[in-house]
Amino acid sequence: MRISPSDRLFVLTGAGVSAESGLPTFRGAGGIWRGYRATEVATPEAFHADPLMVWQFYSMRRRKHQEVKPNPAHFALAELERQLGERFFLCTQNVDSLHEQAGSQRVLHMHGRLMMTRCSREACPSKPFEDSAAYETELPKCATCGALLRPHVCWFGEVPYELDRIFAELNRSTILMTVGSSGVVEPAASFVRLARRNGARTIYVGPEAPANHDCFDEVVLAKAGEALPGMVKDWVAA
Numbered sequence: 001m002r003i004s005p006s007d008r009l010f011v012l013t014g015a016g017v018s019a020e021s022g023l024p025t026f027r028g029a030g031g032i033w034r035g036y037r038a039t040e041v042a043t044p045e046a047f048h049a050d051p052l053m054v055w056q057f058y059s060m061r062r063r064k065h066q067e068v069k070p071n072p073a074h075f076a077l078a079e080l081e082r083q084l085g086e087r088f089f090l091c092t093q094n095v096d097s098l099h100e101q102a103g104s105q106r107v108l109h110m111h112g113r114l115m116m117t118r119c120s121r122e123a124c125p126s127k128p129f130e131d132s133a134a135y136e137t138e139l140p141k142c143a144t145c146g147a148l149l150r151p152h153v154c155w156f157g158e159v160p161y162e163l164d165r166i167f168a169e170l171n172r173s174t175i176l177m178t179v180g181s182s183g184v185v186e187p188a189a190s191f192v193r194l195a196r197r198n199g200a201r202t203i204y205v206g207p208e209a210p211a212n213h214d215c216f217d218e219v220v221l222a223k224a225g226e227a228l229p230g231m232v233k234d235w236v237a238a
């Protein structure tokens with residue numbers, strides 16, 4: 001694939017881009033968070049039934065996040081952003097901050113941020129705030145209204161963040177590249193269909209073919225940290 005001066009690149013990353021940093025994926029080989037199933041723990045119903053269990057899951061992930069570092073895939077994407085400027089758009093399903101740590105400037109976290117917390121009461125006027133604390137024995141409460149605090153992440157059954165902006169970017173992109181996503185969780189799994197309908201070229205990078213593999217013009221079966229640095233180098237050189 002070549003990137004011409006008139007191309008706009010939309011990159012969608014999934015859990016696979018952080019796998020080589022040591023963060024487990026949700027699905028695929030080796031993908032499960034120490035016995036937790038995302039579909040059982042990442043839901044409003046789970047939080048309602050057992051908020052401490054849900055906080056324990058996210059606290060474990062917060063602790064793990066503090067031990068890991070970006071890998072060559074994150075750095076390659078940051079380099080691509082430096083080269084393409086505003087013709088590059090990065091949308092991640094990941095709640096980790098590894099893209100930012102690698103130098104990516106404009107990252108849209110459609111499923112929220114692991115290191116942020118917000119009030120669980122929709123009508124509360126308080127705002128999400130940066131928070132790396134682990135809550136494992138006592139539940140945190142909102143300083144404004146006293147309701148339970150929750151992780152600032154999108155759970156199954158909730159609407160992902162900033163979809164309008166995502167669709168606007170998708171509609172004007174000429175290339176869509178997905179990295180490390182199993183292609184089963186909507187709406188992200190359908191981005192490639194939309195991009196393709198608009199005439200964009202589409203490419204997937206990851207060691208296993210995703211569920212939506214037939215929507216991609218090109219599937220590069222390789223680990224992101226091994227494939228992306230070379231791919232980006234070639235694109236930048238061309």
Ligand code: OAD
Nearest residue numbers: 014015016019025026027028038093180181182206223224
């Ligand atoms: P998944 O865990 O579903 O899929 C991870 C993908 O990464 C799999 O297809 C693996 O083959 C691939 N993979 C593994 N190692 C890789 C590597 N080194 N390089 C590249 N790819 C690799 O993750 P997502 O598709 O991101 O949502 O999952 C989507 C959403 O489901 C998540 O954001 C989360 C989850 O439940 C919520 O929590 C709302």
